[in-house]
Amino acid sequence: MTSIDRSGPWRELWETGLLGRFVLLCIGVWLHAADTLVMASTAPAVIDDIGGVAYVAWTISLYQIGAIVAGAATALLCQRIGEKRVLSMAALLYGGGCVVAALAPNMAVLLAARLAQGIGGGLLIAISHVAIQQSFAEHLWGRLFGVLSVIWGAGSLLGPLVGGIFVHLGAWRGAFWFFALQAGILWAIVSTLKETRPAKPEAAEGFPVLPMVILTAATLLIAQAGVAGNGGESAALCLLGIGLLYVAARLDGRSGEKLLPARTLDISHPVGAGLLMVFALSVATTGFWSYGPLLLKILLGTEPLVSSFVLVGESLAWTAGTILITSAPISAGRMLIRLGTACVAAGSGGFAIAVPAGSFTGMVICGLLQGLGFGLCWPAIIQRMVRFADPGEGGLAAAAPGTVQRIGYAIGAAACGIAANASGLADGVTLAAAKTAGFWVFASFIPVLLIGLAGAWRFTKPSS
Numbered sequence: 001m002t003s004i005d006r007s008g009p010w011r012e013l014w015e016t017g018l019l020g021r022f023v024l025l026c027i028g029v030w031l032h033a034a035d036t037l038v039m040a041s042t043a044p045a046v047i048d049d050i051g052g053v054a055y056v057a058w059t060i061s062l063y064q065i066g067a068i069v070a071g072a073a074t075a076l077l078c079q080r081i082g083e084k085r086v087l088s089m090a091a092l093l094y095g096g097g098c099v100v101a102a103l104a105p106n107m108a109v110l111l112a113a114r115l116a117q118g119i120g121g122g123l124l125i126a127i128s129h130v131a132i133q134q135s136f137a138e139h140l141w142g143r144l145f146g147v148l149s150v151i152w153g154a155g156s157l158l159g160p161l162v163g164g165i166f167v168h169l170g171a172w173r174g175a176f177w178f179f180a181l182q183a184g185i186l187w188a189i190v191s192t193l194k195e196t197r198p199a200k201p202e203a204a205e206g207f208p209v210l211p212m213v214i215l216t217a218a219t220l221l222i223a224q225a226g227v228a229g230n231g232g233e234s235a236a237l238c239l240l241g242i243g244l245l246y247v248a249a250r251l252d253g254r255s256g257e258k259l260l261p262a263r264t265l266d267i268s269h270p271v272g273a274g275l276l277m278v279f280a281l282s283v284a285t286t287g288f289w290s291y292g293p294l295l296l297k298i299l300l301g302t303e304p305l306v307s308s309f310v311l312v313g314e315s316l317a318w319t320a321g322t323i324l325i326t327s328a329p330i331s332a333g334r335m336l337i338r339l340g341t342a343c344v345a346a347g348s349g350g351f352a353i354a355v356p357a358g359s360f361t362g363m364v365i366c367g368l369l370q371g372l373g374f375g376l377c378w379p380a381i382i383q384r385m386v387r388f389a390d391p392g393e394g395g396l397a398a399a400a401p402g403t404v405q406r407i408g409y410a411i412g413a414a415a416c417g418i419a420a421n422a423s424g425l426a427d428g429v430t431l432a433a434a435k436t437a438g439f440w441v442f443a444s445f446i447p448v449l450l451i452g453l454a455g456a457w458r459f460t461k462p463s464s
Contacts, residue, residue, distance in 0.1 A: 018136060021193070022144060025131055027186050028087070028124030029148050031094060033155025034162060035121060035179055036063065039114075041163035045172040052107025059114050061223035064406055066118025067125070068219050069212065071403040072259040074126035075395035076207070083131050086123060088190045094120025095183030102176035113176075120183070122406075125152075126399040133386050133398035139330075141386075145379035146326040153319035153375070157312055208259055211252040215259070218244035219407070225414035234421065238414045245407065260403070261389055261396045270388040270459055271397060274381060277455030278401045281341060282408025283415065284445035284452060285348045285370055290416040291441050292355070292363070298434035299358045310363050314371035321375020333380035334460040340377025341456040343369045345449045352442035356435050384459065412445070419444045 013019035039046070039059045046052075046059075070090075077086045097116030104110040132144050166175040218241045225237035252259050266272040289311055296302040325336055347369030354362030381401055389397035419440045424433035 012137070012140070021131070021135070022147075024087070024186060024189060024193075025128040026147065026151050027182065028090065029128050029151045030155045031179060031182060031186070032067070032121035032125045033152045034159035035094075035098075035117060036060075036067075036159060037156060038159045038163040038175055038179075039063075041160040042167055042172045042175055045167045046110070049172065050104060050106050050110065052110070055107050055111060058111055058223070061410075062111055062115040063118035063121070064410055065216070065219045065223060066115045066120075067122030068403060068406045068410070069216050070119040070122030071126040071399060071406065072215060073212065074123055075130050075399050076257055076259060077123075078127065078130050078134070078395060080207075083127060083135070084190060084193055086127050087131075088187055090120045090123030090127065091183050091187035091190060092120070093117075094124060095180045095187060096120075098176045098180035098183060102173045102180065125402055129382060129398040129402060130395040133394045141383050142328065142330060142379055143326050145382050146322045149322040149375060149378050150319045153315045153322070153371075157315040157319075208252055208255045208257050211248045211255065211259055214244050214248040214251065218242070218248060219410055222410045222414050225417070234414065234418045238411065238418065241414075242411060258393075258396060260400050261385075261393050263390065264400070267455065267458065270461075271385060271390075271400075273455045273458035274385050274388075275400060275404050277341065277452050277459055278381065278404045279408045280448050280452030280455060281344050281348075281374075282405045283412040284448040285344060286409055286412030287348070287351055287416050287442045287445065288355075288363070288367065290413050291420055291437065292351075295355055295434050295438050295441075296360070296363075298431060299355075299438065300360065302360070310367040313364055314367040317368040317371030318375040318378075319371075321372040322379065323375075325376055325379070328380075330383065333384050334462070336380045337377045337384070337456055337460050340373040340375070340380075341453055343373030343376065345373075345453055347371075347373065348442065348449055349446055352439055352446070355438035355442060381459075415444070416441050 013022060037060075043059065074086065093116055097113045097118075097120060100116065101110055101113035104113055128148055129145070132141060132148075136144060162178065163172070163175045166172055166178070221237050221241035221244065225234045225241060246265075249260060249265055253262055253265060261271050261275075263269040263271040264275055267276050292310060293302075321340070325332070328336065347366040350366040350369065351363065353359075354366055378401075382398055385397045385401060386394050420437045423437035423440045424430070425437050
C-alpha cells in the first residue's frame with residue numbers, strides 16, 4: 001500500500017489526476033455564488049430597459065427556488081446518472097439560462113431564465129460537495145471544503161461588482177453573456193472527462209416526485225410571503241410554506257430514494273441536530289441583507305453603496321475565517337463548530353442593538369462576526385455531517401447543509417418582511433417606524449438563534 005504525503009495535498013491531487021476535476025468544481029461554485037446576487041446591481045438598469053418593477057424581487061426568489069429544489073435532488077441524480085452527466089447538465093442549464101436572460105425582451109422571459117439559472121446553479125454547488133465526499137480521500141475533505149468556502153465568499157462579494165461594471169458600461173445584458181461564456185467553457189471541458197463514479201443501474205425505484213413537488217410549492221409560498229403587502233397574508237403564507245416543508249421532509253423520509261438524509265427530522269441524532277442548527281442560524285441571519293440598507297438610509301441617510309460595505313465585510317470575514325482553519329485537524333471540528341456558531345449568534349443578535357442605535361461601526365462588527373463564524377465552522381459542519389450519516393447516505397449528507405441553508409434564507413427573508421411590516425414600515429417609511437423595525441427585524445430572531453446554538457451543542461456532543 002502506497003503511503004500518502006499528507007503534507008502536500010495539492011501534489012497528491014495532481015498525482016492522482018483529481019486536481020483538474022477539483023478546479024472544475026470550484027468554477028461551478030464561483031458561477032453559482034457570483035450569479036446569486038448579480039441582480040442586486042443590475043436590477044435598476046433591467047427595469048429601465050424591459051420594465052417589470054413589480055416582479056423584480058422574483059428575479060432573486062426564483063433563482064433561489066431553483067437552487068433549493070436542484071440542490072435537494074443532486075445526490076440522487078448523481079447515483080442515477082453519474083457525476084459527470086449531472087455536472088454537464090448543470091452547466092448547460094445554467095449557461096442556457098444566462099443566454100435567455102441576456103436576450104430577454106421582457107420580465108416574464110427573464111424570470112424563466114433566472115429559474116433555469118437557479119436550477120443549474122443549485123446543481124453546481126451541491127455536486128461540488130457530493131463529488132468531494134464520494135471521489136476524494138477523506139483526509140483532504142477539510143482543505144477542499146475550505147477552498148470551496150473561500151470561493152463562495154469571493155463569488156458572493158464579486159458578483160454584484162461584475163453586474164455593476166456592466167451596468168456602468170451601459171450593457172447589463174453583458175453580465176449574463178459573461179457568465180454564459182464561462183458555463184460554456186465548463187461544459188466543454190466536462191464533456192471530455194471520464195466518469196469517475198458510474199451510475200448505479202440497480203437503483204430502480206421511482207424518483208421521489210411527490211416530495212419534490214411539495215418542496216417546490218413550499219418554497220414558492222415562502223417566497224411570495226416575503227413580498228406580500230399584507231402582514232397577515234405574509235404570515236399565513238410563511239406558516240403554510242413551513243408546514244409543507246415538514247410534510248415534504250416526512251414523505252421523503254419514508255421513500256426508498258431520498259432527497260435528504262433519513263435522520264433529517266430526528267434532532268436527537270447528530271445529523272438532525274446539525275441540520276436544525278444550519279436551518280436556525282440561516283433563518284436568523286437574513287435581517288441585514290434584507291432590510292439593512294433601507295434602515296440605514298432612513299436612520300442615518302447612508303447611501304446603499306456605503307451600506308454594502310457591511311455585506312462586503314461579512315463576505316471577507318467568511319473567507320478569512322475559512323483560510324484560518326484550512327489546515328486544522330479533523331479533531332478540531334467540534335471546537336470550530338461551537339466557536340463559529342457562537343460568533344454567528346453574537347453578530348446576529350448584536351444587530352438588534354447596533355441598528356436602532358444607529359451605530360454603523362457596531363453594524364460592521366456584527367457583520368464581521370457573522371461572516372467569521374460561518375467561515376470557521378462551515379467546512380467542519382459538512383465533514384461531521386458526512387461522518388455521522390447512515391451508511392450509503394454520504395452524498396445526501398454532504399449536500400444537505402447547503403440545501404437547508406437556502407431554505408432557511410428563504411424563510412428568514414419572509415419573516416423579516418413580516419417583522420418590518422408589523423413594526424410600521426408598511427404604513428409609511430418614517431424615522432420612528434425605522435427605529436422600531438431596526439430592533440424587531442433582528443430581535444425577533446433571538447429565540448431562533450438559541451435553537452441554533454442548542455442544535456450546535458447537540459451536534460458536537462463528545463459522544464457523537
